Amino acid sequence: MVSQFEKEWLEMQDYIHGGNKTRGFWEEGVNRNQGECIALMHSELSEVLEAIRSGNPPDPKVPTYSSVEVELADTVIRIMDFAAAFGYAVAGAILEKVKYNKTRPYKH
DSSP states (O other): OOHHHHHHEEEEHHHHHHHHHHHTTTTEEEEEEHHHHHHHHHHHHHHHHHHHHHHBBBBBSSSSBHHHHHHHHHHHHHHHHHHHHHOOOOOHHHHHHHHHHHOOTTTO
C-alpha cells in the first residue's frame, strides 16, 4: 500500500520532472548521465554551504525564504527529477530508512 507521503512525493516528483522535460532538460532521445545529475545535486549542497557562510540572507529569487532554505529545496528538486527520470523509489526508501534508523543505537 502506498502511503500518503509517497503519493504526494510522486505527484510532486512527476510535476517537477514534467516541467524540466518541457523546458528541454530531458530532450527526447538524449540519455542524461547519472553522474552529471548527481554532480548537480552536489552543487546545490555547495550553494547551501555558501549561503551559511554569507550569513543566510533572504534568497534573491524567493525572498520570503532564506538562501539556505531555497538551496535545500533546489537539492530536493534535483533529487526528485533524477528519481523520476531513472525510476528510483526515493519516497518509499525514505520511509523505510527512517523506520530503520529508529532501531539504531544512540549516536549511531
